[in-house]
Amino acid sequence: MTSLAHIALDAMGGDSAPGMVVEGAEIARSRHPDARFLLFGDESRIAPYLARFRRLGEVCEVRHTGRAIAADEKPSQALRRGRESSMRLAIDAVREGLAGGIVSAGNTGALMVISKFVLKTQPGIDRPAMVSFFPTRKGRTVVLDLGANVECGAGNLVQFAVMGAAFARIELGIDCPTVGLLNVGVEELKGNDTVRSAGEALRDGEFGFEFAGFVEGNDICEGTVDVVVTDGFTGNAVLKTLEGGSSMFVSFMREAFQSSGTVPKLGYLLAKPAFRRMRARIDPRAYNGAVFVGLNGISVKSHGGADDAGYANAIDVAIDLVRGRFTERIQADIEKSYAVPGELADVTPRAAVS
Amino acid sequence: MTSLAHIALDAMGGDSAPGMVVEGAEIARSRHPDARFLLFGDESRIAPYLARFRRLGEVCEVRHTGRAIAADEKPSQALRRGRESSMRLAIDAVREGLAGGIVSAGNTGALMVISKFVLKTQPGIDRPAMVSFFPTRKGRTVVLDLGANVECGAGNLVQFAVMGAAFARIELGIDCPTVGLLNVGVEELKGNDTVRSAGEALRDGEFGFEFAGFVEGNDICEGTVDVVVTDGFTGNAVLKTLEGGSSMFVSFMREAFQSSGTVPKLGYLLAKPAFRRMRARIDPRAYNGAVFVGLNGISVKSHGGADDAGYANAIDVAIDLVRGRFTERIQADIEKSYAVPGELADVTPRAAVS
Numbered sequence: 212m213t214s215l216a217h218i219a220l221d222a223m224g225g226d227s228a229p230g231m232v233v234e235g236a237e238i239a240r241s242r243h244p245d246a247r248f249l250l251f252g253d254e255s256r257i258a259p260y261l262a263r264f265r266r267l268g269e270v271c272e273v274r275h276t277g278r279a280i281a282a283d284e285k286p287s288q289a290l291r292r293g294r295e296s297s298m299r300l301a302i303d304a305v306r307e308g309l310a311g312g313i314v315s316a317g318n319t320g321a322l323m324v325i326s327k328f329v330l331k332t333q334p335g336i337d338r339p340a341m342v343s344f345f346p347t348r349k350g351r352t353v354v355l356d357l358g359a360n361v362e363c364g365a366g367n368l369v370q371f372a373v374m375g376a377a378f379a380r381i382e383l384g385i386d387c388p389t390v391g392l393l394n395v396g397v398e399e400l401k402g403n404d405t406v407r408s409a410g411e412a413l414r415d416g417e418f419g420f421e422f423a424g425f426v427e428g429n430d431i432c433e434g435t436v437d438v439v440v441t442d443g444f445t446g447n448a449v450l451k452t453l454e455g456g457s458s459m460f461v462s463f464m465r466e467a468f469q470s471s472g473t474v475p476k477l478g479y480l481l482a483k484p485a486f487r488r489m490r491a492r493i494d495p496r497a498y499n500g501a502v503f504v505g506l507n508g509i510s511v512k513s514h515g516g517a518d519d520a521g522y523a524n525a526i527d528v529a530i531d532l533v534r535g536r537f538t539e540r541i542q543a544d545i546e547k548s549y550a551v552p553g554e555l556a557d558v559t560p561r562a563a564v565s
Numbered sequence: 566m567t568s569l570a571h572i573a574l575d576a577m578g579g580d581s582a583p584g585m586v587v588e589g590a591e592i593a594r595s596r597h598p599d600a601r602f603l604l605f606g607d608e609s610r611i612a613p614y615l616a617r618f619r620r621l622g623e624v625c626e627v628r629h630t631g632r633a634i635a636a637d638e639k640p641s642q643a644l645r646r647g648r649e650s651s652m653r654l655a656i657d658a659v660r661e662g663l664a665g666g667i668v669s670a671g672n673t674g675a676l677m678v679i680s681k682f683v684l685k686t687q688p689g690i691d692r693p694a695m696v697s698f699f700p701t702r703k704g705r706t707v708v709l710d711l712g713a714n715v716e717c718g719a720g721n722l723v724q725f726a727v728m729g730a731a732f733a734r735i736e737l738g739i740d741c742p743t744v745g746l747l748n749v750g751v752e753e754l755k756g757n758d759t760v761r762s763a764g765e766a767l768r769d770g771e772f773g774f775e776f777a778g779f780v781e782g783n784d785i786c787e788g789t790v791d792v793v794v795t796d797g798f799t800g801n802a803v804l805k806t807l808e809g810g811s812s813m814f815v816s817f818m819r820e821a822f823q824s825s826g827t828v829p830k831l832g833y834l835l836a837k838p839a840f841r842r843m844r845a846r847i848d849p850r851a852y853n854g855a856v857f858v859g860l861n862g863i864s865v866k867s868h869g870g871a872d873d874a875g876y877a878n879a880i881d882v883a884i885d886l887v888r889g890r891f892t893e894r895i896q897a898d899i900e901k902s903y904a905v906p907g908e909l910a911d912v913t914p915r916a917a918v919s
Contacts, residue, residue: 481828
């Protein structure tokens with residue numbers, strides 16, 4: 212009974228759950244009138260919020276559970292003890308075909324471990340990866356892996372490229388996205404063995420995207436390519452460094468004006484709308500919704516501190532991917548690329564790490 | 566005949582060389598009256614600039630050579646064919662004891678390869694590393710390795726920590742710096758084997774710094790620790806991503822005001838001094854001067870596009886390190902730490918990667 216726009220929501224995950232989840236669902240509903248939501252969580256806490264949105268109530272179903280996974284719970288423990296938790300039941304709903312995707316703002320590690328355990332890695336993919344958008348001068352760039360795999364072989368990187376391209380096709384609406392492999396330089400001889408073999412396989416293979424070769428860290432925000440591929444250790448470091456950098460930049464801006472005289476302060480007041488416009492371009496809420504890709508189903512992680520607008524964006528991502536048949540597309544791309552005679556068979560993770 | 570403040574300068578390295586080199590040296594001279602400079606390069610091109618600064622001329626000596634290493638020359642080629650180049654001769658001067666350190670804004674790869682070949686890795690260090698500052702909310706943080714080693718074992722990371730701490734002691738003037746190891750999370754079990762073994766060795770060992778455990782990307786700009794240690798692949802990606810992010814941020818700010826109405830534009834004009842103050846805090850020139858550490862001598866890389874002020878900062882770093890007896894301090898710290906019974910002996914690069 213799956214429909215293209217059925218989304219399961221972990222109503223208890225996130226700092227401001229369940230209020231922010233319900234309010235986020237209402238925003239998403241207004242943008243996607245034919246979406247349907249399955250909310251998992253404490254009915255008595257969800258009901259008061261839901262009562263405020265009549266039309267949301269019509270496209271929503273609440274499945275009660277008194278259990279929730281704590282933000283600081285160990286993923287392994289959450290997997291063992293959390294069978295009745297809102298997160299687990301929401302993920303189960305995807306496996307059972309009741310929903311095409313699940314969104315949670317809860318414990319990231321638990322979401323990854325449980326999603327992988329319940330939904331299983333899709334055929335042709337060795338390791339799922341975490342993918343999201345980064346703001347760039349030109350718009351948005353897709354980056355993966357953001358932390359699911361702290362060690363990657365060349366074969367993993369090649370698969371990340373395929374998944375990232377499928378993601379960009381649906382989310383950015385680009386038929387033939389450009390894909391770059393993050394390295395310490397753009398020349399073919401740069402980098403470590405893993406990156407070099409992955410680069411070779413991507414250059415030689417025939418995929419449904421354009422491999423643009425190696426890119427460097429600065430290329431991310433410059434928007435040089437649509438998709439940047441890297442291992443989960445580097446991707447995680449880069450993501451968090453940029454988050455820290457953005458927040459430092461904003462606070463430097465604030466301090467500069469606060470310590471200024473009357474004239475600059477007046478200037479600040481006059482310029483405020485322009486400031487707001489600038490901050491909106493790097494607003495983390497606009498980039499909310501990291502997706503754990505490579506599973507038999509869509510699993511979207513929202514920032515734990517997201518507000519309703521941010522959470523709605525994460526739901527949007529889930530809806531887009533479900534409608535765009537993301538999982539099936541990856542499947543087709545992987546089969547196609549493996550069918551092409553080339554090096555790809557040689558760069559399965561094990562062989563590549565050697 | 567080494568003196569504490571003798572610095573060799575590759576006068577032909579950098580986009581605006583030799584003018585920027587001479588002008589930078591003049592700025593550095595005004596701040597360090599007892600510094601002495603040895604300039605290597607084309608005398609006929611250096612002389613007109615030098616003629617403008619009488620007092621600089623008194624503390625400067627020019628060693629003529631008509632050869633220079635091109636910005637795009639392969640490091641291996643530069644090493645083989647560049648024996649008479651300004652960069653090579655400047656580095657040779659350090660080995661011969663004519664100078665304590667060398668500064669170049671030329672070809673980075675060539676500077677690393679030639680410095681390592683001529684000066685040799687110092688005893689107790691397995692691999693030299695590239696170190697520099699990052700701007701933070703609280704001031705500056707030392708980060709290494711920024712790209713010298715694309716693959717690192719746990720033992721390398723431990724040695725980077727020792728070198729980074731010695732660098733922070735001299736450059737930040739902190740007796741007992743705090744050192745963090747970059748990881749995908751702060752919990753002890755996070756990360757890959759290499760990072761975990763390095764963390765263990767740093768926790769168990771006794772070094773002249775405080776090991777603060779694992780840190781994440783956002784901790785860099787938050788200034789959580791004085792020194793952040795990571796492998797050269799991740800460090801390079803993080804450095805360049807942040808550079809790209811800063812430049813994107815500044816351009817977003819400019820665009821926001823340009824596309825605004827008259828009132829915000831007026832506000833911008835009034836607020837300009839505050840803006841300038843903010844940009845100064847992330848001005849790459851203030852952080853110019855990456856040092857290739859772990860060699861028998863100081864080798865400082867200036868940005869190729871540096872202007873005189875930026876180049877002077879790179880010279881400052883070289884002078885500070887020469888005066889602070891940087892190389893000798895690392896030596897002493899390494900010997901002290903190896904003398905302590907502990908795991909360190911077990912985490913030599915080879916053993917650690919296993």
